[in-house]
Amino acid sequence: MAHSTDQQLSEDTEIRAVAAERLTFFGDAVVAIALTLLALELPVPEGSTNSELWDSATDHRDAYMAFAISFVVIAAHWRAHHRVFRYVTSSNRLMTSLTVYWLLMLVITPFATDVIGGDGAFQARFIFYAIVQFVACVLFVLMLREIGRAALYRPGTPPDLLRGAMRRMSVVAAGFLVSIPVALATEWAYLCWILVPGISAVIFGARLRRSGGDAATAATTETFTDKD
Template structure:
């Protein structure tokens, strides 16, 4: 006779939140792949009947190839940072989803900014547009990390790099750790207590020096 398995409501809710975070991560991977594909589609194809003509064509399109390599490295760095953080996220908030979509918008806008910076015209304005996209992408990702910390959306058993759960300070009373914000900071005052205690014991048990007079009090 089999016993029916009882599932707690909290377990199903936690699994649903974890599944939502996993779906968002999969969506991010797909959008990043599309952005890299759009970046490669704009690469000019070199032409030439001879080797010299082919090399001359490659040299003529050198700025397009350099801009492609730079944008590829930037998008890959953003994806890698996201890949290191989001596997430790246990649940989502509406603000976190909105910030992630804003960050993805900047990633998709990167191929367009790359085409603009390699086009003809006023270079300062074109460079300003490219730099603005980079700044907004970095700022949106910083807000994503801030939202994860603020909402405690990370897993307590394996928090993301640089994030410590606040409950650690409660589990370690008297360990010389102070809770500042969402992290744990060692308390320097705690380190001085054992040192002072050792000095006191050493002074108390120190034998009298030779030649020293013992003064008796009546």
Template sequence: MAVAKDSGPGESLAVREHEDGTVGEETHPTPAAERMLLFTDAVVAIAITLLALELPLPQGHTNSELWHSATEDRRDYQAFLISFAVVWAHWSSHRRMFRAVRRLDGVLSGINGLWLLMVVLIPFAMKVLAPDGAFQARFGFFAVIQTLAALLFGLMAWHIPRAGLAGAGAPPGIFSDALERSIAIAACFAVSVPVSLTGDWAYLCWGAAPIATRLVSRSRSRSRSRA
């Protein structure tokens, strides 16, 4: 919920109730920050769209032939679903954090560009991972992309408050929480690379990533409650 409020000449503030129930004032994003957010959203949307356009089309003149063709390409469909979910998760985290960003500098713009590079590489990395053979190399490539994406996102979360780029009404702990969650995700994917030498057990490290982020969120919630 947002309510307009006069704040003086040349500045427009709004009183906003955040998702955690706190209320604060926030300035509107500068044109440069808005353009970066629009560009980021466009790049992610294009990346997701290209995922669907590259899906193989099932072939066949009968129901049986069509189904058989689809099952032969099941790895491509699985890769699409996983890539879609991963890209969506990255974009959702970016959207949630950048709602509190009101200004832009060259450092944040550069880090955001590198983060976007990792995001658009995710569909390609998933296609590399899908085929059989050379499991460690394929798995490691995908894991490194995810590790770098998480670290770059964490770097943005670290830089924004220190450079004074957030609005006055930013939710408490939003950047420190994003930083800790990013470190947890990066650690899970980084550890999975050496674990991949033992085989498919490395996938358990990926499965641990959402558990780790949830534990981080709960720990921060408890800390705020005690405070």
């Protein structure tokens, strides 16, 4: 009887591990598609002379800037996903659902990029893009929280990995959220996407220096299974 139970547990563990691996591969594939769609939507400059070609490229500068921003955003998501999911060895229904919705936001990003790169109606275009990115960040944070709550990670995983990733992604989400009301007053709202994470990094670094590294030491002693 005990042997049968152990065998069943082993089979369940293997099935969950395969599910986690397939989910990771699926995420990588969708991110690759999203990045490809970004490039396909880039406008091609036209002109028969160098001057005309340059003028055409200049006319499309907003679209090129939107592409660069979206590429950095999607790449940041992929880096965080790669950093964490190489330690994930199991999955569950909630984790799968959160991942699918997160990937949906990344797939929508090329469309949102076209929207924000258009002419006129700056506030509406900007806010739509910021909301898509904010939701993507929140979903990723929820994925990280579920990994910790359900202990979906392998033994020997760095104790501070999830908390660090959650902190960084939460700061990025805050940057997009703060930019929404700012966009109602000025087109310089783009700076929120840089300033909020930058200021957060400076403050966090200053706290670590003041504490003599105690904060970093404390973080490495925490476990992922903290339910707070």
